[in-house]
Amino acid sequence: MLGLKKSDSRLLLLVAGITLLAPFILNPFPEGSELAQFNAGYPDLMQRFVIFGIFAIGFNILFGLTGYLSFGHAAFLGVGSYAAIWMMKLLTMNIIPAIILSVIVAGLFSLLVGWISLRRSGIYFSILTLAFAQMSYSLAYSVLTPITGGETGLQPKGSDPRILDAALVNGTTPKANLFGLQMGSSFDLTLGSWVFTFNTGFYIAAVIMLISFYLAIRIFRSPFGMMLRAVKSNQNRMNYTGLNSKPYTLAAFVISGMYAGLAGGLMVAMDTQAGPERMFWTASGEVVLMTILGGAGTLIGPVLGAGVIKYMENILSKINSDILHGWFAFLPDGLENLIVNVLYPFIGKGWHLTLGILFMLVVIYLPGGLVEGAQRINRLFKSKSQNDSKAKPEPAE
């Protein structure tokens, strides 16, 4: 299918199925029930799942294939966001030009950063990219305020020129759209006590993510992808085989920068604002965590990692001590308080602790990430079923 081999098409179909049915899958609990707070099927979060999925897919093309660990990819995401918002201020609230420009600008910026940073490898490369990202963050905060809006960031305003759009009715705020289809518009489907929300913005972002995922598979299976893995495996042999590893790594860097820019542009399309905090180094670190948690160098890993981290950030952090008390109310008071006190550091604002422990466990016991975990479980079942069939006596001839 689409030039992919069987197992890859199956993976693509699986991801497509999960993504397009996400409003159902993420809302398994009926509205108003105790567990409804674990529902993640609201537009804002679903959009974040796919956007960070794109970010991580792109990051994985660089880190997973070539092994070059960039600590500054949030800069490209931020630059993409600013490019998109300027498009919305100057040209039109239609998201297409905004997204196209965000990819182009992020691509050019990553070409510059990559060209300089790739003079070094290993830790020095990481530090150089980190320096660039922090520089971009600080500049966006201070001297570049006329372009970036400084601390307050940028939003489209009624007074912006927007040369392609008709004038706004007085008092209305400009809204991002795709040829009139508004990103914020949703349709609620109520089935019994379940409510499923289908959001336009989410579906547009989801389709773009599926296209990005498809392109990533093609890159992984291409001769170019093999050369990138060769860079990671043995650069010495590569140079003595007549291959120049520099342009290969630079191309991977720019491609992943463009993916980051696309994610940044989509963020603006979904929520029309951009600020410098998007480029802060913790944002760069987050995409590294996503990729490693899910499984660097695997196709599905980064998307999985992005989903897990964003889910924890948004769901786990909302559980507070009152909710915990509610859950354990059936226990005697002393025991209830004890359990709540033990669990409390891991939830709410303490969700980072849970993430940290999960990350440590994965890195130590599953260096291949959650994907490796899934593969091990899969193998366990397979060998079990094989043993079962072996145990059966062979029928006599």
Add this chain to the structure above:
Amino acid sequence: MGILEVKDVGKRFGGLQALGDVNLSVAENSVHAIIGPNGAGKSTLLNCLVGKLIPDSGSVMFDGQSVLGRNPYQINQMGISRVFQTPEIFGDLTVMENMMIPIFAKRDGAFRMHAIENMMAERDIVEAAERSLEDMNMADKRHQHAASMSRGDKRRLEIAMCLAQEPRLLLLDEPTAGMARADTNNTIDLLKQIKDERNITIAIIEHDMHVVFSLAERITVLAQGTPLVEDTPDNIKGHPKVREAYLGEAA
């Protein structure tokens, strides 16, 4: 005029004169061995030929063109392939992929952005890689990760990768170092076969005299950074200067 002409090459590391006025001519389609005791400058000389080191003085001409100032990948594209002392292969890749990379490099040059095509759809490359693996009797290992193979197999793979580029000059840096006797003999047989079957020039740096005398047509003896003698294996065997360099005054 040989295919490789080394003229007055000198290289100094701080106070150490690693190479001093080395002259060497490797004739086309011959097997030329460079031997010498430890610290004689064999590896330095080799690194000067492949672009890893730039000599302080002298010239290195390959097929009438200077190799000095070029990167290793450019020198490789000129037709010089190098086999390392410890096999340098792509350990994380499969044997088949290892085999395909040099063929891609030969066809597409140092860089080509072929990011959307399917690698396995490149029929001519896949077929050439399969043929090379069959020649080496490694076809059954094609899906194996290269790092999981034995040392001898890694060496065979590395040689196969170099040969797949159809180089005009094959440089071997102690190809049997650290190998068991059986593996050493296999490697010698393999190199003999390559020498007989292909139009290729081989330059070999080696410690093991057994390997040198079973393969080489000409031998250059290097001592303290300068060539001592250059002659046929038979003449080298009994040469007093060589004995002296290897075994010291006592001999």
